Amino acid sequence: MPDQPALPFTFEVLYGEGITLSQFDNHIIRRLSNMKSHFLDNAAYEAALAQEDTVLYEVYEIHRPEIPGELLHGLSIVHPGKVGNEYYMTKGHFHTVLETAEVYYCLRGQGCMVMESPEGDWAVEPLRPQTVLYVPPRWAHRSVNTDSKEDLVTFFIYPGNAGHDYGSIEKQGFRKLVVEVDASPQIQDNPRWLPPEVR
């Protein structure tokens, strides 16, 4: 006889001034101090941090066994703001098991997902309410909030065995940055980025 299977469950996405979940197992809070070296303008970063260790983004996670066949899921909230002219964003990561995808459903806000493959291909896709984004296997991904006032809120789902690999992103960042130019978001080259063959 197999063990009693895990029971099905439901929870609610609660819409209010903010969006949250009626039930979750883990609440991650990422502040400016957790994001050292992620923004290009380090002087602006240090100046902002000296003022206040602001919360940049939050993640609510539902725990499931970290094995193939299970689906990890939860809510991501990137607050509005900038460091220098670079918009608030998540750290971004590859999956440790590279050949695993992720689905994002955008619930609120305006922003984009910055992505790149280990070979140095890049892509930026828009995120608006009711946008579904498919991040295929192999693509690192980072959410960026390009709105000046509203949170960027997404619901995400990825395979239980995917894991998170922050290593190469923390070292040099993504190939592309999303910055504000003349009050509009613009995609720019990241001068710190090196192509895979010269790293």
Next chain:
Amino acid sequence: MPDQPALPFTFEVLYGEGITLSQFDNHIIRRLSNMKSHFLDNAAYEAALAQEDTVLYEVYEIHRPEIPGELLHGLSIVHPGKVGNEYYMTKGHFHTVLETAEVYYCLRGQGCMVMESPEGDWAVEPLRPQTVLYVPPRWAHRSVNTDSKEDLVTFFIYPGNAGHDYGSIEKQGFRKLVVEVDASPQIQDNPRWLPPEVR
């Protein structure tokens, strides 16, 4: 060198009188005539079919490779109605790879998910707008629309290698039925259902 990876993509969930997707690869339409033997009251089924071969539910699918690490996803729409006193519902199925989960995000309507394990455990969870349902590995699942007027619309995500196994459900149905009694949904035993040990 690996092949060029698949490109990320986005599409929109379009809200109107109905809900649909801005982009999809496959549109499945299930009519009364596709649902023979799924409803308990066969006389009511034949009488309804003699009137009109009504559309009971529709599924919009996004194609991805059917392998582990990919995520299949799309939109499910169960229309309102009954056959006898049993609400319109999907056929329901196990995953062929039994140890795979599924996430449902309810976008519109009122209904429930009827589930059961191969061991005969059962569960019924409510579906309302903004409800997230986790169907753990091993649970067969069927959506039921218990509203009299509105579609039940859910967005679903499951592992690329899951597959669909309709076999045992088509033979005898789920252990529990959802029927209307005094204008309200009620969970009842399915008299055709047999426990695993006596099948």
